Amino acid sequence: MSWVVILTLAAVSYALKAVGVVLLGSARLRGRAVDVVGLLPPALLAALVAVQTFSDAQRVVLDARAAGLAFAGLAVWRRLPFAVVVVGAAVVTALVRWIA
Amino acid sequence: MESRTDPLRAGILIGVTVGLVGITFGVLARSAGLSVAKACTMSLLVFTGASQFAAVGVVGSGGSALAALGAAVLLAARNTLYGPVVGRAVRGPLWSRLVQSQLVIDESAGLAAAQPDARSARRGFLAAGLGVFAFWNLGTLLGALGGDVLGDTDRFGLDAAFPACFLALLAPHLRTLPGRVAALLAGAIAVLAIPFVPVGVPILLGALAIVPAGALRSHRRTTAMGEAPEGEDGS
Numbered sequence: 001m002s003w004v005v006i007l008t009l010a011a012v013s014y015a016l017k018a019v020g021v022v023l024l025g026s027a028r029l030r031g032r033a034v035d036v037v038g039l040l041p042p043a044l045l046a047a048l049v050a051v052q053t054f055s056d057a058q059r060v061v062l063d064a065r066a067a068g069l070a071f072a073g074l075a076v077w078r079r080l081p082f083a084v085v086v087v088g089a090a091v092v093t094a095l096v097r098w099i100a
Numbered sequence: 101m102e103s104r105t106d107p108l109r110a111g112i113l114i115g116v117t118v119g120l121v122g123i124t125f126g127v128l129a130r131s132a133g134l135s136v137a138k139a140c141t142m143s144l145l146v147f148t149g150a151s152q153f154a155a156v157g158v159v160g161s162g163g164s165a166l167a168a169l170g171a172a173v174l175l176a177a178r179n180t181l182y183g184p185v186v187g188r189a190v191r192g193p194l195w196s197r198l199v200q201s202q203l204v205i206d207e208s209a210g211l212a213a214a215q216p217d218a219r220s221a222r223r224g225f226l227a228a229g230l231g232v233f234a235f236w237n238l239g240t241l242l243g244a245l246g247g248d249v250l251g252d253t254d255r256f257g258l259d260a261a262f263p264a265c266f267l268a269l270l271a272p273h274l275r276t277l278p279g280r281v282a283a284l285l286a287g288a289i290a291v292l293a294i295p296f297v298p299v300g301v302p303i304l305l306g307a308l309a310i311v312p313a314g315a316l317r318s319h320r321r322t323t324a325m326g327e328a329p330e331g332e333d334g335s
Contacts, residue, residue: 001134001155005165009155010145012169013176017148018201020183021190025197035321036314037184039282040307041213042273044178045266046283047290047306048206052263055294055302057157068260069267076271082110086117089264093257 064100068093107211107220111227114207117261118149119235124258125152126243132160136244143240147233148205151175154299171299178303182209188218189225203229210269278320282313 053069054060068089075085122143129139134156142152151172158168182204189212190200208229215221273279290306297305 001132001138001159001165001168003138005155005169006138006142006146009151009169009172009176010142012173013146013148013151013179014202016173016176017179017182017204018198020180021186021197021201021204022183022194024180024183025187025190032314032318035278035317036310039278039310039313039317040181041185041210042270042279042283043286043307043309043313044181044206044303045210045270045273046287047303047309049263049266049270050287050290050306051294051302052266053260054291055299057299058295060291060294064257065260065263068257069263072260072264072267076268082268083113085268086113086261086264090257090261093260094255095257097255097257 064093064096067096107215107224108227110211111224111229111231114211114228114265115231115235117258117265118207118232119239120256120258121149121262122236122239123243124239124254125149125156125236126240126245128153128160128243129156129240130244132156134159134244136241139244140237140241143237146172146176147202147236148176148179149236150206157299174298174301174304178206178307179204179209181307182206185209185213186221186225188212189215189221191222200225200229203233205229205232207232207265210266214269214272276317278313278317281316282309285309285313 049069053065054062056063071092072085072089075088080088125143126139129142129152130136134142142155146152146155154175155168155172158171159165186204186209190197190204192200203225205228208225211224211228212221215224270283274283286306286309289309290302293302293305
């Protein structure tokens with residue numbers, strides 16, 4: 001990967017962040033707009049969870065990560081500490097991989 | 101109802117976790133043919149993990165520079181959507197907000213969004229943003245320098261630590277029906293889209309779930325206002 005590609009990616013990535021913060025960050029949204037935009041966090045977080053658990057590039061896969069996520073789900077439901085959720089999910093995934 | 105973690109502690113913990121993933125990035129970048137300087141420059145200046153992995157992955161698997169750039173930019177586009185999410189957390193004069201913009205990533209937006217008020221949202225944003233920035237770059241350097249020794253970090257289940265983080269951050273949003281609808285629909289759309297669109301796009305498509313879920317929320321808000329004065333739906 002050339003320096004031109006890396007620096008272009010850096011410039012575009014930063015611009016995308018700054019546009020969001022400066023132009024959309026102080027936007028006074030009301031009514032229906034708040035209803036819609038306020039739901040961005042659950043939608044994006046859930047999409048990230050789904051994609052990072054069940055994808056391998058462009059394939060849908062069910063592997064050891066699903067076991068880790070199942071543990072995380074259980075831990076979140078039981079209201080265990082954040083560290084237990086995250087480290088536990090990694091350990092369960094590693095164990096399943098080690099056994100398989 | 102939801103368990104509140106102290107945003108500072110959560111931010112540092114997220115930072116350490118991401119730092120370990122940064123080691124993975126350093127290793128992968130080297131194996132895709134990038135120099136240590138290029139790997140570290142990416143982590144410093146691009147600073148959005150998924151895009152970096154996508155770019156390096158495409159190049160490593162023989163894709164063109166344009167394909168690598170395309171996948172990475174599409175993934176980075178979600179950081180724009182985080183603008184309204186972190187709006188209450190990123191304060192100060194324009195130059196200061198421009199500097200803080202570099203810290204807008206999944207983790208900082210997620211932790212900011214999970215806080216009950218603007219003050220802790222700001223703490224959460226900065227803790228996660230700076231924590232991840234420090235450890236991500238340190239991890240990249242270590243991985244790029246000595247990655248050959250460590251081998252495949254997936255063996256330690258690190259790839260599952262990410263979705264687990266996001267799931268923990270997602271939980272408080274599932275208290276309301278529109279929140280649950282948005283999450284379920286977004287997850288389903290994203291998974292269904294995986295085989296059909298380039299890497300990174302499923303997450304953006306999943307975000308479309310806010311349209312029907314938002315309509316449901318508006319409907320419930322107006323209905324509740326019509327029937328009872330305390331029509332509060334949480335957010």
